[in-house]
Amino acid sequence: MDQPPALDPSEESESADPQDAYERGHGPYQPHEPGYGLDQAGYSPYEDEIPDPETRMLAIKNAKAYLLKTSTKSGLNLYDHFANVLTKILDEQPTNTVDIIEDISKDVKCAQFRKKMDTLRDEHLILPTFQAAVKYKALFIREGGGEEDDDLEEEMGQPSLPNVMEAAFYFEQAGIGLDKDESYYIFLALKNLINVQPIQSCRFWGKILGLEMNYIIAEVQLQEGEDDEEIEDEGEEIVGEGEKEDEAEEEDEQKEKEAEPPKSTYKPPPEIPKEANGTGTNKYVYFVCNEPGNPWEKLPPVTPAQIVCARKIKKFFTGRLDAPIVSFPPFPGNEANYLRAQIARISAGTHVSPTGFYQFANEDEEEEEGADTYEENTEFEPPPVAEMVESLAMWAHHAKSILNQGRCFWINPFQKSEEDDEDEEEEEDEGEEQQEERGPPLLTLISEDEGMKDIPAWTVQTSTDLIPQYSVAILRSNRWPGAYAFASGRKFENIYFGWGHKYSPESHTPELPPPAQEEFPSGPGITETVDPTVEEEMAFRAAQEEALAEAEEGEDEELEDD
Template sequence: MEQPDRCQANMDPSVEAACLKSFMMQSSTDSNMNLYDHFTQVLLKVIDERPHNAVDVIEDISRDLKQALSEDQQSTLRDSSQASAAELLAQQHRLLFNRPREADQEEEEVETAFPNVSEIGFYLEQAGVGLGREEMQRIFLSLKQLVESQSLLRCRLWGKILGTESNYIVAEADHQEGEEEEEENAEEEEKEIESPQNDSEADPLPQSTYKPQPVVPKELKGTGANKYVYYVCKEPGLPWVKLPSVTPTQIAVARQICKFVTGRLDAPVVSFPPFPGNETNYLRAQIARISAGTQVSPRGFFLAGEEESEEEDEAPRDSYEVNPDFEGVPVAEMAESLSTWVHHVQHILPQGRCTWVNMAVKQGENSDEEMEAEEDEEEPDEPEPEIGPPLLTPLSQDQEIFNTPPWSLRMSSNLTGQHAAAVLRSNLWPGAYAYACEKKFENIYIGWGVKYTGGGYSPSVPPLPQNEYPSGPEITEDVDPSPEEEQELKESLEEPHDSQEDADEDEDEDEDEDDD
């Protein structure tokens, strides 16, 4: 209480004003505000706004200024808002719903082999199969983008394979011959050129005489398991990725393992036997197996092609054409008998191909030395050719596995049978469905890409380890003899030689006496 009195008594007015200003500019420890700046802002707002009865609202103005300042300070502490997963997905799907320009609309009027979205979605919904109306619509719009970007002649929704991390939407299209085959041939030539050769070495290293089993060649594009080309994407709106061709070795190994896909195409496939490739190749092998076992159609819809000659009647036919005179099969009959359904995709043989190749026949040109070595070797027995069921075989001839029928039939509705569709479900590949109604049918697969194995899955047992070398007297090393033993052996070998010479001399003397 003494300091203000001392200031009033001993200080002039200017010093006293400076002292009071410094006091008013002291910041608060709670709000970090000072009285001087606050009064200044309040007076400026009163002068700018000139409210009626300013003395009555001065408290409200002061409170609003404090609240606005605290909100500004709080906003600086908040993180910037991040887009949610739904917003990111909406941004991806937004491009699917962009309307084309007038020029594009004129091009769309040209007829293209693109599936009818509304019709297929309706029948799949009646059959109790599908992905929902919204997702099916987005998928078909994504297929439309794929057709336009790749200039495909035909494209259809093959199905959806579920994964542990993400899923794969699979599209099936016809193969287009062109630059891709030339690029693959160029890559194979580069691999052959880059192969190391040690012919220029002065002292070549000894080479192993082991010859691995010949690799079964893969089928050409547009034939067999590589008849169609497949594209996959994780979500509608994301870019489509083309899968490579499948090889017989990949199909053979895929039959021996049981794996879920992860959703990453570059993920390794850890299994026994080792799979030759990553998840991209494994996914392609499973698609080929599922297609060969579950792609079906009504009997009479397709007709076998006439490209085969009369001499090749025993070989399975690999071509077919649409029957223009097909009038359809009654739905009630298709829902009761499997003989009204047929396979229109070739069966994959145990060799991993749809057409068998005789691996005993040497393919390619061999050198003279290799030809001589092959002549010295014994000719192996001629293998029996593998023959599968011909194309358009009825489903009634399919065999049961683990006492389980391969197919199940039903009608989509028992109440309105005249408008119902026949629904076919595969029990060996859970998730594979087909429907047929009058002259229309469609196949789809929605599952984990794993075949039914009966009981619990048992992986293949590794083979027994091979022996390092055969044990026998011809290989076992003897102990070195002592000098005494060597001398005895030498004398024992000389005694028969001396006795033989004495016998020869006696015979010569007898002959001389006879001559005399």
């Protein structure tokens, strides 16, 4: 059969109907496009003999790209569908394939949406809400039960459980807090914690947000004797390590006697010891969990080095206690230690109470170092809410502030015992020159806190102005965003919901590394002199010749006088 004569490309482009091109899904090709001439009879860019092979390859790539376009409805593309259809045909090789090609295409397309099942029944999807319900179900299970058990708990003097729901009610009036369901889950989780651990008092500290998971924090005071056992265990480990260190030192001394290399004169600064459990920054013990129902994990005590380093860095929490802290300066510990350091900093700066609610047992020891204990004032008369809002002097800190040293109570790191050597006595003299650092005393008014440029340190307001007789005084910390406190009569509470970061009016700038140390000390015996210029050498020679000439003239005059 004779083929119709090929048309001139220019004539075809002019005679092409735009409506027909729109129905084909592509406009008429222009002469500069790779697909120009594909719809002409008698011309195909896929033949063996093509004047321009680069144009053919570009047209093939454009065609493949068109076939790879993904459908917005099914999410499939024509290229993969054709490949699956051809694979099915070659595997099965049916007769009269051209007659059933539509059915094969339909079967391949249906197989993409059919779920692969190994059972006769459909698999049941476990919803996230069901998984959460299973987790929270363990909080509602009561072990034992009965009125007799309740009487036994009261007789044994079980610690009083904090009323989390009551505190959540007061904070909710100011738009602060968690969902009621989550607050109740935390309430039950604290009850389980008290039943497991030997706890004397417990309090819901707050919630710190993380990138992957959050931290729910419980502030706990253990019963007497529990902290001492931990200290003894730590001491035994230290003694064991000390014996190993002594053996290692003896081996090192023997090696040094054989060949003594040059020794460094650098002496690292003394390590500042951490405060004992139950005092200062380690006054309370903290337990954390990611969600109510998960097991509680105890945070380790905080050290001064961790607090000092935490002030220089700013890191987001991940929600994993074993996550490393990558920062400069390097942080001495993992995320559990960094979390404990931030909790200590937030507690020292934001835990406040109405002025006069607490008082010292001995008024003469208010400013002494041991004045870190206080008691509740039974004669305290709560002021009205209007007075609590008008002046910041109606609020006071009941947590000891942290010094620059990283401790609540200053200690001289150079102080040694009387049995030390003469070299250590010289270090004692240097240590005596250090001035003792003192912070603000306990129960200091928050009105004395310094602000941040034009931002005050605290903001106080009422929960509502419409019903002032039933309003609550709400205090918000601007230095630690997320720290709040309320006061209503003799009831008050502190709580924190935030990322655990301190507010800074300027952007955070990491600390720069220290300057490079000089390799050799500069001096006339070591520093190399600069080479003189030609003019300086000529002037030096002329000065030497003049000096010789004057010396010769002086000798001649002496001879003449003789």
